[in-house]
Amino acid sequence: EVFAKRxxxxxxxxxxxxxxxxxxxxxxxxxxxxxxxxxCELLARTGKLDFLDLLVRARDLLANSAPVAASTSAxxxxxxxxxxxxxxxxxxxxxxxxxTGKAGPRQLTELVPDNGRIFFVGDPKQSIYRFRRADVTLYxxxxxxxxxxxxxxxxxxxxxxxxxxxxxxxxxxxAKSMLPNPRGSQANYVPIAAVTDDxxxxxxxxxxxxxxxxxxxxxxxxxxxxxxxxxxAAAAFVEWLVSESGYKVREKDGTLVPVRAGHVxxxxxxxx
Numbered sequence: 001e002v003f004a005k006r007x008x009x010x011x012x013x014x015x016x017x018x019x020x021x022x023x024x025x026x027x028x029x030x031x032x033x034x035x036x037x038x039x040c041e042l043l044a045r046t047g048k049l050d051f052l053d054l055l056v057r058a059r060d061l062l063a064n065s066a067p068v069a070a071s072t073s074a075x076x077x078x079x080x081x082x083x084x085x086x087x088x089x090x091x092x093x094x095x096x097x098x099x100t101g102k103a104g105p106r107q108l109t110e111l112v113p114d115n116g117r118i119f120f121v122g123d124p125k126q127s128i129y130r131f132r133r134a135d136v137t138l139y140x141x142x143x144x145x146x147x148x149x150x151x152x153x154x155x156x157x158x159x160x161x162x163x164x165x166x167x168x169x170x171x172x173x174x175a176k177s178m179l180p181n182p183r184g185s186q187a188n189y190v191p192i193a194a195v196t197d198d199x200x201x202x203x204x205x206x207x208x209x210x211x212x213x214x215x216x217x218x219x220x221x222x223x224x225x226x227x228x229x230x231x232x233a234a235a236a237f238v239e240w241l242v243s244e245s246g247y248k249v250r251e252k253d254g255t256l257v258p259v260r261a262g263h264v265x266x267x268x269x270x271x272x
Contacts, residue, residue, distance in 0.1 A: 055090050062094060066103040073101030079113075084122030084142075088133035092142065112149045120146070121156075124187035125178070140184035159192040165204035167194035199256065202247045208237055238264055 043050065049057065062069045079099045081087060087095075089108070096111035097103070099118040120142065127136035143153060159167055171191045178189035198204050212229040215222035241247060241259055248256040249263050 055094065059090055059094050059097070062097040063103055063105070069097055069103040070101045072098055078116070079118040080121065081119070082121045083126075084120040085124050085127040085136065085139050086122075086129050086134045087120075087138070088129075088135075089138060090133075092138070109145060115150060125189075127187065135185075136187055137184045140187075155190055157190055157193045159194045160196060162192070162194050163196050163198045163204045164194040165198050167192050169205045196250065199248055199250070202245075208233065234266065238266070 043053065062072065076098060079095055081095055093108060093111070095118065096108060096113065099113040100111045102111055122139060124136045124139045127134065127139060130136070147153060162170070175189050175191060178187060180186055180188040210226050210230050211233050213221045213226045215225055238261075241264065242261055245259065247259045249259055251257055
């Protein structure tokens with residue numbers, strides 16, 4: 001009976017959230033508009049610009065002044081944009097106007113640079129800034145557009161950080177789960193190719209078991225008991241790794257040195 005009430009309450013909450021989301025967004029926009037207007041007025045009165053203002057004004061200057069667009073473009077022989085997966089449409093327009101020197105009202109697809117004039121470097125798998133319009137779909141659209149405009153896509157797949165066994169493990173784990181979709185909202189997995197050999201006499205991948213994953217009451221795996229027992233196990237493994245294992249890692253110059261605490265990185269789930 002308790003489970004039935006729980007399920008019906010959960011269904012009611014989900015339905016309520018779904019039906020109220022659109023109306024709530026509209027109401028919030030109306031309620032917050034005076035705050036936005038006051039903020040813009042305060043910026044204007046104090047002669048200040050925020051980050052978005054800088055982008056908008058830079059774009060407007062390049063778009064509305066042909067001499068500025070031409071002179072700015074003439075200063076740079078090549079434009080290179082790193083971390084392109086974090087670029088939003090406004091920033092993209094600025095880059096293309098600098099690369100082409102074209103002013104006036106134009107669609108982005110009209111701002112076609114000469115070959116070799118602009119380079120984008122990025123990794124769509126690291127696209128995490130959708131909340132500020134840096135969407136992976138933009139990345140994929142631009143990539144397609146570049147190819148259609150005579151540009152070229154070059155895949156950088158050489159991995160200098162991971163040994164071969166770790167690279168093979170990563171490829172096997174992710175290749176089947178990262179598949180592109182028609183919307184372009186999921187990056188396609190590109191296999192990595194390790195150029196660094198394994199270190200002889202030590203494993204590249206270790207699966208650390210959870211000491212006590214089972215609930216004493218149900219006998220089944222419980223996330224609570226996993227969380228309770230795993231931190232000590234991970235810490236004990238790190239202590240063994242640093243103090244007793246005799247394992248080594250490669251420094252940047254290629255020399256092998258014993259594992260130190262500073263070589264260890266622990267990834268864990270967020271607490272929220």
